[in-house]
Amino acid sequence: xxxxxxxxxxxxxxxxxxxxxxxxxxxxxxxxxxxxxxxxxxxxxxxxxxxxxxxxxxxxxxxxxxxxxxxxxxxxxxxxxxxxxxxxxxxxxxxxxxxxxxxxxxxxxxxxxxxxxxxxxxxxxxxxxxxxxxxxxxxxxxxxxxxxxxxxxxxxxxxxxxxxxxxxxxxxxxxxxxxxxxxxxxxxxxxxxxxxxxxxxxxxxxxxxxxxxxxxxxxxxxxxxxxxxxxxxxxxxxxxxxxxxxxxxxxxxxxxxxxxxxxxxxx
Amino acid sequence: xxxxxxxxxxxxxxxxxxxxxxxxxxxxxxxxxxxxxxxxxxxxxxxxxxxxxxxxxxxxxxxxxxxxxxxxxxxxxxxxxxxxxxxxxxxxxxxxxxxxxxxxxxxxxxxxxxxxxxxxxxxxxxxxxxxxxxxxxxxxxxxxxxxxxxxxxxxxxxxxxxxxxxxxxxxxxxxxxxxxxxxxxxxxxxxxxxxxxxxxxxxxxxxxxxxxxxxxxxxxxxxxxxxxxxxxxxxxxxxxxxxxxxxxxxxxxxxxxxxxxxxxxxx
Amino acid sequence: xxxxxxxxxxxxxxxxxxxxxxxxxxxxxxxxxxxxxxxxxxxxxxxxxxxxxxxxxxxxxxxxxxxxxxxxxxxxxxxxxxxxxxxxxxxxxxxxxxxxxxxxxxxxxxxxxxxxxxxxxxxxxxxxxxxxxxxxxxxxxxxxxxxxxxxxxxxxxxxxxxxxxxxxxxxxxxxxxxxxxxxxxxxxxxxxxxxxxxxxxxxxxxxxxxxxxxxxxxxxxxxxxxxxxxxxxxxxxxxxxxxxxxxxxxxxxxxxxxxxxxxxxxx
Numbered sequence: 001x002x003x004x005x006x007x008x009x010x011x012x013x014x015x016x017x018x019x020x021x022x023x024x025x026x027x028x029x030x031x032x033x034x035x036x037x038x039x040x041x042x043x044x045x046x047x048x049x050x051x052x053x054x055x056x057x058x059x060x061x062x063x064x065x066x067x068x069x070x071x072x073x074x075x076x077x078x079x080x081x082x083x084x085x086x087x088x089x090x091x092x093x094x095x096x097x098x099x100x101x102x103x104x105x106x107x108x109x110x111x112x113x114x115x116x117x118x119x120x121x122x123x124x125x126x127x128x129x130x131x132x133x134x135x136x137x138x139x140x141x142x143x144x145x146x147x148x149x150x151x152x153x154x155x156x157x158x159x160x161x162x163x164x165x166x167x168x169x170x171x172x173x174x175x176x177x178x179x180x181x182x183x184x185x186x187x188x189x190x191x192x193x194x195x196x197x198x199x200x201x202x203x204x205x206x207x208x209x210x211x212x213x214x215x216x217x218x219x220x221x222x223x224x225x226x227x228x229x230x231x232x233x234x235x236x237x238x239x240x241x242x243x244x245x246x247x248x249x250x251x252x253x254x255x256x257x258x259x260x261x262x263x264x265x266x267x
Numbered sequence: 268x269x270x271x272x273x274x275x276x277x278x279x280x281x282x283x284x285x286x287x288x289x290x291x292x293x294x295x296x297x298x299x300x301x302x303x304x305x306x307x308x309x310x311x312x313x314x315x316x317x318x319x320x321x322x323x324x325x326x327x328x329x330x331x332x333x334x335x336x337x338x339x340x341x342x343x344x345x346x347x348x349x350x351x352x353x354x355x356x357x358x359x360x361x362x363x364x365x366x367x368x369x370x371x372x373x374x375x376x377x378x379x380x381x382x383x384x385x386x387x388x389x390x391x392x393x394x395x396x397x398x399x400x401x402x403x404x405x406x407x408x409x410x411x412x413x414x415x416x417x418x419x420x421x422x423x424x425x426x427x428x429x430x431x432x433x434x435x436x437x438x439x440x441x442x443x444x445x446x447x448x449x450x451x452x453x454x455x456x457x458x459x460x461x462x463x464x465x466x467x468x469x470x471x472x473x474x475x476x477x478x479x480x481x482x483x484x485x486x487x488x489x490x491x492x493x494x495x496x497x498x499x500x501x502x503x504x505x506x507x508x509x510x511x512x513x514x515x516x517x518x519x520x521x522x523x524x525x526x527x528x529x530x531x532x533x534x
Numbered sequence: 535x536x537x538x539x540x541x542x543x544x545x546x547x548x549x550x551x552x553x554x555x556x557x558x559x560x561x562x563x564x565x566x567x568x569x570x571x572x573x574x575x576x577x578x579x580x581x582x583x584x585x586x587x588x589x590x591x592x593x594x595x596x597x598x599x600x601x602x603x604x605x606x607x608x609x610x611x612x613x614x615x616x617x618x619x620x621x622x623x624x625x626x627x628x629x630x631x632x633x634x635x636x637x638x639x640x641x642x643x644x645x646x647x648x649x650x651x652x653x654x655x656x657x658x659x660x661x662x663x664x665x666x667x668x669x670x671x672x673x674x675x676x677x678x679x680x681x682x683x684x685x686x687x688x689x690x691x692x693x694x695x696x697x698x699x700x701x702x703x704x705x706x707x708x709x710x711x712x713x714x715x716x717x718x719x720x721x722x723x724x725x726x727x728x729x730x731x732x733x734x735x736x737x738x739x740x741x742x743x744x745x746x747x748x749x750x751x752x753x754x755x756x757x758x759x760x761x762x763x764x765x766x767x768x769x770x771x772x773x774x775x776x777x778x779x780x781x782x783x784x785x786x787x788x789x790x791x792x793x794x795x796x797x798x799x800x801x
Contacts, residue, residue, distance in 0.1 A: 246773025
């Protein structure tokens with residue numbers, strides 16, 4: 001499937017795990033502030049995931065104050081999970097504030113495959129150059145008008161000058177010249193609402209402490225995938241799993257990352 | 268209390284459990300999409316309850332896109348838990364979309380006993396013919412202007428051509444000609460917010476895979492009641508209970524339903 | 535640090551624990567209704583904390599009905615966690631309704647240190663005489679323009695004729711003439727979102743059953759701190775902790791309060 005002419009350089013397992021360990025250590029040391037524009041379904045779990053890992057969330061959507069919050073933050077998440085006028089106004093102000101302050105921001109185009117207005121809006125936002133876009137296969141297809149194979153994802157990342165973090169049975173992360181595939185994670189992650197939203201917030205948290213957006217995005221998705229596997233070992237179903245993955249994000253360390261990371265081929 | 272002239276036919280325990288097992292199997296097989304208009308207190312737990320059981324929730328309230336979401340869904344929940352302009356506009360569009368697409372919808376008239384405006388609004392919605400109304404005794408009394416005894420519930424269901432799912436120490440489910448009483452459940456269910464809201468969402472999920480609205484509503488309430496009992500056996504209080512009932516919804520099967528169902532007299 | 539001329543009288547450990555036990559017993563006996571204006575991040579956990587302890591939460595923000603809800607409640611919480619037009623209108627109506635009905639209300643000025651508009655708004659609200667203000671050190675400093683030492687807190691409480699409940703490694707509670715320091719709590723409490731918001735709601739619940747606002751506020755903060763310690767003993771991280779503290783609020787009793795309370799010096 002990979003065209004040797006255009007294929008991105010594959011990141012090695014060792015490169016990935018050492019970067020993820022370094023990013024995690026910096027995140028815990030700096031406790032970056034992550035402002036999250038996200039839907040009300042996801043707010044609580046997203047905040048708890050950031051806190052568990054060591055970041056500091058804020059979530060206001062008020063147009064009158066979101067600029068001040070973002071200016072005092074270290075990264076921004078824009079999640080389209082509930083798409084209404086208030087959140088679009090907040091997003092416009094927040095992305096401006098992030099740009100003016102040189103802060104990284106992440107787009108999570110939730111459910112762009114379910115309503116055409118969301119896809120239009122997401123495409124407009126992508127012109128404002130998020131550092132990373134984290135999404136699933138159906139959302140990628142709706143945005144990129146292409147099947148989510150390796151070549152399409154790499155090509156999309158290159159054309160939009162961003163990092164794509166595509167989650168699925170294996171995650172694929174690509175920028176304009178590199179890519180990595182992560183095979184960690186667990187099926188129970190799909191049975192807890194806001195798991196992807198929380199992962200996107202963690203991408204934002206990692207971007208706050210790592211300038212290489214591919215390394216930050218891959219680190220975040222690796223950490224979440226491993227935490228999911230650790231949680232599944234202690235769970236009897238999605239309720240206990242949701243608590244256990246927060247516990248896992250709290251205790252995960254470089255050794256667990258090194259032991260559990262699984263990279264591999266995709267597509 | 269029952270007038271033999273007008274009393275509804277009682278559904279037998281065997282009829283109930285075999286229907287519930289069949290509904291559960293279809294729900295897990297089809298993974299119906301359930302769009303939920305619900306309050307922000309209940310959104311996360313409601314989404315997790317649907318996911319745990321095997322349905323796929325969506326929750327947007329935006330007037331610009333809710334029609335598209337409902338049109339691509341298999342059932343709709345309208346919960347009055349937070350009652351504001353945005354949700355009323357969304358409800359109007361969503362119920363229209365459900366009607367036009369022949370989708371079942373469920374009304375949960377939360378707290379209609381606490382503010383007169385809600386009761387007025389709920390009565391207006393009931394003219395739009397929800398397939399089922401799930402509520403508690405205080406809410407029934409506020410809506411129906413009658414004590415929640417068997418005769419009143421059966422009469423209300425008949426007059427409104429809907430199914431009433433009245434939850435309480437024993438649940439009573441009635442349509443225009445049949446009724447059933449379910450004695451499952453646990454007192455900890457009243458100590459977790461949004462438990463009733465989640466039950467109503469599960470009624471919507473069951474209506475998505477079962478045309479007989481009484482069978483669907485009774486199946487949903489039986490499944491939730493049994494899951495509550497299973498959860499209580501593994502809990503030390505309402506916090507662990509909330510996680511455990513999601514685990515129970517994930518593992519519940521036909522055998523557990525057949526062993527644990529308790530039907531009986533009401534009122 | 536304490537100026538013997540102006541220092542407040544210190545409440546003894548025995549006074550505190552016997553009051554907290556009495557407040558808890560009354561709260562469980564009366565199941566007071568607590569209406570909460572709070573942010574959508576905190577709503578679910580706040581409702582569950584109140585239910586776990588034995589109070590009955592409601593959370594509507596609709597201007598059309600919030601007056602009716604507050605009028606039928608026993609106490610009101612105003613939390614600035616998400617600060618938008620809807621919540622400010624709701625707050626205005628709700629505080630009016632509380633005043634007219636003689637109900638106690640609590641202010642939680644969340645994040646007033648992060649956006650100047652919030653601090654302005656919080657100062658305006660404080661003129662409407664909340665019975666108690668629960669906040670952390672950064673929020674106190676932003677509101678009072680003073681470092682959060684004992685003298686400043688006592689002076690602020692005296693000037694505003696309210697109770698200040700300052701949470702931190704040790705909690706300090708003061709009114710115009712008395713103060714108490716509580717050294718209970720656990721570091722995991724800072725890793726679960728809405729823990730402070732839930733504590734403020736519990737202050738409102740205690741004010742519903744105890745006219746002495748200092749006793750009510752100190753009882754609430756003692757109960758929450760002890761529940762946090764009990765929860766930490768059963769937790770593997772913040773996810774299991776969030777469930778365990780709800781379990782602890784459900785089972786905490788006079789004996790646990792008497793055994794575990796730690797009062798002491800502050801600042």
